[in-house]
Amino acid sequence: MQATVESPGYLSQGEDSLYFVHHAALTERRAAVLLAGPLGLEREHGYVVWVRWARHLAARGVDVLRLDYRGCGESTGRFDEATFPRWEEDLRTGLDHLRNLCPGVPLMVHGLRLGALLAARVFRTERVDGLLMWDPPESGQTHLLEVLRRKVAADNLEGTGGQARSREDYVAALEAGRTVEVEGLGWSRGLWRSAEGYSLALPDREEPRPWRVVHLDGRPAERFLVPERSHSVRAPRPFFWTTSNRLLPELTNLYEDGVSFIAKTSVPLEARP
Numbered sequence: 001m002q003a004t005v006e007s008p009g010y011l012s013q014g015e016d017s018l019y020f021v022h023h024a025a026l027t028e029r030r031a032a033v034l035l036a037g038p039l040g041l042e043r044e045h046g047y048v049v050w051v052r053w054a055r056h057l058a059a060r061g062v063d064v065l066r067l068d069y070r071g072c073g074e075s076t077g078r079f080d081e082a083t084f085p086r087w088e089e090d091l092r093t094g095l096d097h098l099r100n101l102c103p104g105v106p107l108m109v110h111g112l113r114l115g116a117l118l119a120a121r122v123f124r125t126e127r128v129d130g131l132l133m134w135d136p137p138e139s140g141q142t143h144l145l146e147v148l149r150r151k152v153a154a155d156n157l158e159g160t161g162g163q164a165r166s167r168e169d170y171v172a173a174l175e176a177g178r179t180v181e182v183e184g185l186g187w188s189r190g191l192w193r194s195a196e197g198y199s200l201a202l203p204d205r206e207e208p209r210p211w212r213v214v215h216l217d218g219r220p221a222e223r224f225l226v227p228e229r230s231h232s233v234r235a236p237r238p239f240f241w242t243t244s245n246r247l248l249p250e251l252t253n254l255y256e257d258g259v260s261f262i263a264k265t266s267v268p269l270e271a272r273p
Contacts, residue, residue, distance in 0.1 A: 004055050010075075013093055019074035020094060022101065023054045023064040031266045032063040032102035033132075034094050036115030036122075038241055040147065041183040043073060046112065046241035049251065056255055062262060063102045067094040079185050083194035084118070084140050091122050099127075106130065106266050110258070113241060114143060120201045123211065130265035131203065131211035132258060135239075136225075140195030144187075145171075150242075151182050202226060210265045214257065233257055 005024040010017040037043055037050055054064040069087040070077030091109065099107055108130035111119030116136030123131040137143035148167045155165065170180050174192040181187075202225075203211050213225050218234030221227060236249045 004058060011093055011097055013070060013077075013090060016070050016077035017075060018070065018090055018093060019068045020097070021054075021066045022098075023058040023066070025061045025063045026059050027061040029063055029102060029105055030061040031106045031108060031262055032065070032098050033057060033108045033110050033262065034091065034098050034119075035064060035066045036091055036109060036111035036119045037066070037068075038113035038115055039072070039143075040185055042113055042147075042241040045244045048244075048247055049240045049249065050112070053255065053258070057259070057262070060259055063098070063105075065094055065098045065101070067091070080179065080188045080190075082188070082191050084191075084198045085194060087114075088118050088121050091118050092126065095122065095126055095128065108132065108262060108265055110134070111136065113137065114140075117143065117198065117200055120203070123203060123209075124201055129209060130262070131209070132261055133211075133213050134254075135216045136200050136213060138200055140198030144192065144195050147182060202229075205229075210261065212261050214254070216254065231257060 005026065007022045007024070008020065009022070010019055035050065035054060038046055050066065054066055057064050067090065068075040069082070069090045071079035071082045095107065095109065106129040107127070109119040109122055109128050110132040111117065112134045113136070116133035117140060119131060120133060120136065122128065137146070145167060148170050151170070152165065152167055171192070173180050174187060174189050177189045179186045179188055202213075203209070205226075205228075211229060213230045215224065215230065215232045216235040216239065217232070219232050221232070224230035224232065233254045235251060235254060238245075240249050240251070
């Protein structure tokens with residue numbers, strides 16, 4: 001198997017630095033993709049799959065840029081200053097860098113979970129040729145509430161002591177301006193309030209550029225978010241972003257679907273059927 005060519009580095013983002021890894025295409029370059037990953041423990045659990053996916057694309061002629069948001073992963077910055085719009089800015093900086101690295105080829109953005117929310121916003125305003133979303137939440141607030149639900153379950157399971165708290169208790173604490181520790185990160189009122197109204201900004205149905213929502217729960221077509229723009233793949237449970245117990249889940253169908261979408265997006269608009 002051909003060795004990968006992966007170059008880490010940092011991008012300036014104001015006073016902070018964004019960590020990235022560039023996976024260079026191993027064959028003739030036909031496209032470039034920015035990967036917008038998930039948040040917190042979902043990033044940690046899904047890291048192996050995310051890197052494998054980047055290498056899978058590079059082996060098929062696609063340059064890939066993986067990026068950590070400010071305050072997350074290997075990037076600098078304070079998490080207590082994090083907001084959804086700030087992370088969206090980070091993606092735009094990553095896109096500019098990837099565009100400079102790979103001139104003359106279609107540029108796409110691909111988001112997983114939180115990253116899908118951010119990627120959809122970027123797609124609406126940036127010169128991007130395609131958008132791929134894996135399991136996007138309905139909104140930022142829905143996503144944070146889901147993570148809080150897991151925190152409450154973990155509190156009960158692990159017996160962390162003290163008075164039992166509900167999701168509503170944690171939301172009240174955030175609204176009061178207190179920091180709430182969630183999966184090792186200190187959530188702030190700014191983060192919580194930035195999620196309010198941060199809905200999944202799906203492109204207009206008339207949007208000529210290719211975009212796709214991929215549901216990973218194997219749901220039937222009648223439950224697709226956008227029937228003509230959605231696809232369903234049954235990924236093994238528990239999902240790879242919720243546990244690290246399954247290091248190498250079988251995701252061949254998901255990868256093949258993603259490669260097929262990117263290949264179609266790489267075809268010039270006037271040549272598409």
